[in-house]
Amino acid sequence: MSIALRSLLIAPVLLAGSALVAADQAVDFLSFRSSVPDAWVAETPKSEMRQLQFKVLASPGDEVGDGAEFVVYFFGPDQGGTLEANIERWQSQFRGPDGAPVEPTVTQIGTEAIPATLVELRGSYGRSVGMGPGDDVQADRMLLAGVIETPDGNLFPQMHGPAELVAAQREGFVAFVKGIQPVGQTTP
Incomplete structure (x- = not known):
């Protein structure tokens, strides 16, 4: 089933304290399903640890380097570190x-x-893999990072990029996290 067709089958997601957010693109990965805003552009994940990867542009026609990146990491059961270690x-x-x-x-x-x-x-x-900043430090950036605890292991969705763009996409990021369901279940 195509992403466009699947998106018609998933109901909108209601966020606590906010307006209704359309679940534009249904996404299936591992044994889960959720949705992301229609404006996010699917990309081929750069590594096996990336289950989903999207480019988020401020507006159509922007250069790819001007946008933000949304990725969902999965390292396997009992992998990826604790919530506290990741926050640090x-x-x-x-x-x-x-x-x-x-x-x-x-x-x-x-x-x-x-x-x-x-x-x-x-x-x-x-941005770096380990502790401390990497070599390419950029001003006025924002990171939204999640730790989603599943029976199969933790999922680590992240969005990073220009602060204003990432802040404007926060609702879509939260809708993705709150919409995570095992395949076969639908969002309430």
């Missing part, structure tokens, strides 16, 4: 305007069945 690593990659560490905003956004945590950081960002 992500935080170490950010600095405020004065060079001081940036405090993350951490919010529980999951359900009893599928617990999920959202971590938000904004500042100068040097």
Whole structure:
């Protein structure tokens, strides 16, 4: 079934305290299903650890380098580190305007069945695999990172890029996380 056809079969997602968000593109990965905004452009994942990968542009016709990236990582059962270790690593990659560490905003956004945590950081960002900033530090960036606890292992959705663009896409990111369901179930 095509992404477009599947998207017609999934109901809109209602976020607590917000307006109705259309579930534009249904996405299936591993044994899960959710949706992402229609404007997000699917890309071939760059590695086996990336289950989904999308480019998010500020407006049609923008250069790819101007956009944000949305990725869902899965490392396997009991892999990928604890929530606390990931928050510490992500935080170490950010600095405020004065060079001081940036405090993350951490919010529980999951359900009893599928617990999920959202971590938000904004500042100068040097994305890297390990602790501390990488070589290419960029100003006024934002990271939305999730840890979704599933029986199969944790999922790690992330969106990073220009702060204003990522902030504008926050609702779609949260809708993706809250919409995660095992294949065969539908979003309430």
